[in-house]
Amino acid sequence: MSAEPGTVRPGGRTARVRTAVLRAAGDVLAEQGFDRLDLAEVARRAEVGKTTVYRRWGTVTALVADLLADMAEQSLPRTRTGAVRDDLRANALLVQRTLADPRQGALFRAVIAAAACDPRTAEALRHFYAVRIAEWAPCVSEGVARGELPVGTDPATVVRAVSAPLYYGLLTTGTAPDPAAAERAADAAVAAAQAGVYAAPVTPVTPT
Amino acid sequence: MSAEPGTVRPGGRTARVRTAVLRAAGDVLAEQGFDRLDLAEVARRAEVGKTTVYRRWGTVTALVADLLADMAEQSLPRTRTGAVRDDLRANALLVQRTLADPRQGALFRAVIAAAACDPRTAEALRHFYAVRIAEWAPCVSEGVARGELPVGTDPATVVRAVSAPLYYGLLTTGTAPDPAAAERAADAAVAAAQAGVYAAPVTPVTPT
Numbered sequence: 001m002s003a004e005p006g007t008v009r010p011g012g013r014t015a016r017v018r019t020a021v022l023r024a025a026g027d028v029l030a031e032q033g034f035d036r037l038d039l040a041e042v043a044r045r046a047e048v049g050k051t052t053v054y055r056r057w058g059t060v061t062a063l064v065a066d067l068l069a070d071m072a073e074q075s076l077p078r079t080r081t082g083a084v085r086d087d088l089r090a091n092a093l094l095v096q097r098t099l100a101d102p103r104q105g106a107l108f109r110a111v112i113a114a115a116a117c118d119p120r121t122a123e124a125l126r127h128f129y130a131v132r133i134a135e136w137a138p139c140v141s142e143g144v145a146r147g148e149l150p151v152g153t154d155p156a157t158v159v160r161a162v163s164a165p166l167y168y169g170l171l172t173t174g175t176a177p178d179p180a181a182a183e184r185a186a187d188a189a190v191a192a193a194q195a196g197v198y199a200a201p202v203t204p205v206t207p208t
Numbered sequence: 209m210s211a212e213p214g215t216v217r218p219g220g221r222t223a224r225v226r227t228a229v230l231r232a233a234g235d236v237l238a239e240q241g242f243d244r245l246d247l248a249e250v251a252r253r254a255e256v257g258k259t260t261v262y263r264r265w266g267t268v269t270a271l272v273a274d275l276l277a278d279m280a281e282q283s284l285p286r287t288r289t290g291a292v293r294d295d296l297r298a299n300a301l302l303v304q305r306t307l308a309d310p311r312q313g314a315l316f317r318a319v320i321a322a323a324a325c326d327p328r329t330a331e332a333l334r335h336f337y338a339v340r341i342a343e344w345a346p347c348v349s350e351g352v353a354r355g356e357l358p359v360g361t362d363p364a365t366v367v368r369a370v371s372a373p374l375y376y377g378l379l380t381t382g383t384a385p386d387p388a389a390a391e392r393a394a395d396a397a398v399a400a401a402q403a404g405v406y407a408a409p410v411t412p413v414t415p416t
Contacts, residue, residue, distance in 0.1 A: 033325040035243060112379050113321035117241045122382045129380050161396060164376035165369055171320050171379055172337050174330045188369060188400035195399035197392055 020046040021053060022067045029064070030106035034114035034121075039063065064114060065124035072131040084143030084193075088186040091136050092162050096182035099170050112171065133159045140193070149190075152199040161189040161198070228254040229261060230275045237272070238314035242322035242329075247271065272322060273332035280339040292351030292401075296394040299344050300370050304390035307378050320379065341367045348401070357398075360407040369397040369406070 024045035028037050037060045043053040057063040079090035099105045115122040133156050140155035149158075165185045166177040177185075192198060232253035236245050245268045251261040265271040287298035307313045323330040345363035352361050373393045374385040385393075400406060 035325065109324040113324040115382065116317040116321040116379075117243065126381050157392075160376065161373055164372040167380065168368065168372035168375050171324075172375065173334045174323065184365075184405055187403075188396070188405045191403035191405050192396035192399040195395075195403075197396045197399050 017046075017048050017052060017056075018066075018070075021048055021057070021063070022070050025063050025067050026103070026107050029067075029110040030103045033110045034060075034064070037064070061114075061118050061120045064111065064121050068111065068121075068124040068128045072128045075132060075135070078136045078139060080139075082146075084139055084146075084148045085186065085190045087136075087139035087143070088158070088162050088189055089183055091139065091159065092166065092182035092186040093179060095163050095166050096177045096179060099166055100176040100178070105170065105176050108167075109170065143193075149193045150196050150199045153193050153196075154198050157198045158189050158193050161192065162186050225254075225256050225260060225264075226274075226278075229256055229265070229271070230278050233271050233275050234311070234315050237275075237318040238311045241318045242268075242272070245272070269322075269326050269328045272319065272329050276319065276329075276332040276336045280336045283340060283343070286344045286347060288347075290354075292347055292354075292356045293394065293398045295344075295347035295351070296366070296370050296397055297391055299347065299367065300374065300390035300394040301387060303371050303374050304385045304387060307374055308384040308386070313378065313384050316375075317378065351401075357401045358404050358407045361401050361404075362406050365406045366397050366401050369400065370394050 021042060024042045025037065027045065028042060039053050039057065039060065040050055042063065043050040046053070053063075057066060076094065079087050081087050081090065099108060111121065111125060115125045136159045137155035140149065140153060140158045143149045144151060144153050144155075162185050165188070166182060169175050169177055169181065229250060232250045233245065235253065236250060247261050247265065247268065248258055250271065251258040254261070261271075265274060284302065287295050289295050289298065307316060319329065319333060323333045341364050344367045348357065348361060348363035348366045351357045352359060352363075357366075370393050373396070374390060377383050377385055377389065
């Protein structure tokens, strides 16, 4: 089926190729890990010419960096319930569903493993988390503004505290978190924030 | 230098070979990652015959599993200060120093990356953390017995909560934790435990 001239917006084919290639790259990563990612295999799965993939991405690390950029662009907006605990529970459940999903969980493990060995992937991963944390940080600052959390609470640290136990369990034991773990992660972050743990250094620390 | 007959206890040479080989394996993992680990290279670095290494360990994954078993055996005993917060701060600072140490931090990242792709390494890693958590769990149960934390607080969950933000930061952003982050991690776990977050499910959760 070919479109009428002028009915496909500029970039339409380019965007479709990108979507197909990134989907295929994510599938290979989730199924086989970073080591087995190969541009020719990705092209075959995406039903896109090999030359296109080599010309546009060039290397496996560039392809993974673009996949992470796309995941950051596509990721869901934050929740706004009007209560910090409910917002952070929604965040925790979103992280939990992602990590417990067989494809997404395996994809994150593969990308985090790749970032341990490859600086470009590490940079792309940092960018991905920076985008996600910036998206959810207002849940905390609004909670501070409403008086639910102490003044001076650091929003990014609280958002990271919600994700941390969910990722830690997956990465060190291979066990995906369940919804109860997600709610516990959110409630723990709120309890610690309410106790002032994320508002100021606990004790003076001398850098050594 | 050769020892007098009878002056070397049975297993002495075997133990020295193991120490040298595991040290070399850890060095290669820390410097180059799991992908580059090669039994011949480990034998060369350890100044041990290749045949010995192949006969005794056979595969890279068996060697990494033995390295993790040794790390679990060698790991430090828990602290006993008489106060749960101080015990957990000591635990957090131990984890922080390990992850911030260039060799140890790189070694843990390499092994966690390897566990994402290899079931035997994943099992060895789970065993390592199970040993560490069992070592430190009494800090929490003794805190409960002293009335510092609510009855029913789950010791393993609290110990994992202390480590989680320290590992999460390293694995997702490549940034090793500093001592302030370690104390914050311990204080957050204590605050959440005191609030009852680790004592019972937050809300009834229906398994699906």
